[in-house]
Amino acid sequence: MTCNLSQLLLAVPPGELAPDDRAALDAHTRSCPTCASLAATDAAIRKAMIAVPVPSGLRDRLYAQADSARAAAWKRRAGWVAAGLAACLALGTGFGAWSYFARPELDADRTTQWLENERMARQQAVGEWLTAQGLPPDLPEPFEFGYHDFHGTGPLGSAELPCVVFRHDRGQCRVYVLHSGAVRLPTGRWGDVTGSEFTHRTIERNGVTYLIAVSTGTTLETFLRRTPAAI
Amino acid sequence: MGTPSVRDLIDSHYESLFRYAVRLSGSAADAEDLTQETFGKALTRLPQLRDADRAKPWLFRILRNEYLHRKRDDRRARVVPLDAVGEPTATLPADGFEIDPQELQAALAELDETFRTPLILFYFEDFIYRDIADQMELPIGTVMSRLARAKAYLRVKLSPLHPTANSQRPPEGE
């Protein structure tokens, strides 16, 4: 192996290397001081990079947080459990049936319920916030608020405008909401400081302009609510 | 294959997420906040995670986005002109070369996030170019060139032969 190739391979994330390349690289660095020194620097940086102590109670705090998030959904079920208990007592079916009703629901079930609550809460929070900005509470498309990520003022060119951000695994959608004519809108494709590129379109409704921008790899449909059966 | 439970996700990934958050933010308190927020968001978006094997890059991406939201205002505050940095010319000793994690943190803090993240993910080892590119919503070629420049910067900065290596300012944090 030449030093050129060796240094090329050293620069590649280790996960990209085939076992053969890995072995050839190791063989080369054992016999070449220049490449050995580069590899040693990388190894030292790697070691320092992951040398971060993790707080001992962190896992438990994360567990507690996840449990309390689910408790919201659980509370709504409590009414059902009480009704179940009353029915058991009336029918004299006893403790076995009670414990069946009292058994925790499947996680997936509770998560779904919790999600629904979350969606509604977020949609409402966005609506209230828009109202506080003197804007209509509803967005012009049926957005999936499970993807809601952020609302507040966001930069658009040199202006700071009310903005609702939805984020999906594949990218993001920003909805800027402004009174029509307040700002000259950008044209063509544009990017942001994180390097994302966006395509956008505007919707006019009752004197309000909605500038909807979606990042490369997504379309507006990605962020819209599908029928419950599809989720 | 079913969706993993949130507890599974926590067990498998909370440590590396926390480490990433520390390296990204320079503060253990911020890192804990970011880690909590990440799992909170992950819980609401669990249906988006179609491939459980992709959970790690998915979580890292949520964390990074959360970090960017919080830091948006001072993102451009400290940017090192990477073009001015070259490869180290001197040969470093191959053995017994240690880097102080605090010094590393200080060097990272001087970098713009767009260079810091690929660097951290590269040294976390289990990320390939595709993962880094996906997380940053960038083409792979851009990731490769940023990574190369950021690594060159770091090597010079942390090299024991570098004249300013021992005069770093203290790491970020309150």
Ligand SMILES: [Zn+2]
């Ligand atoms: Zn060599």
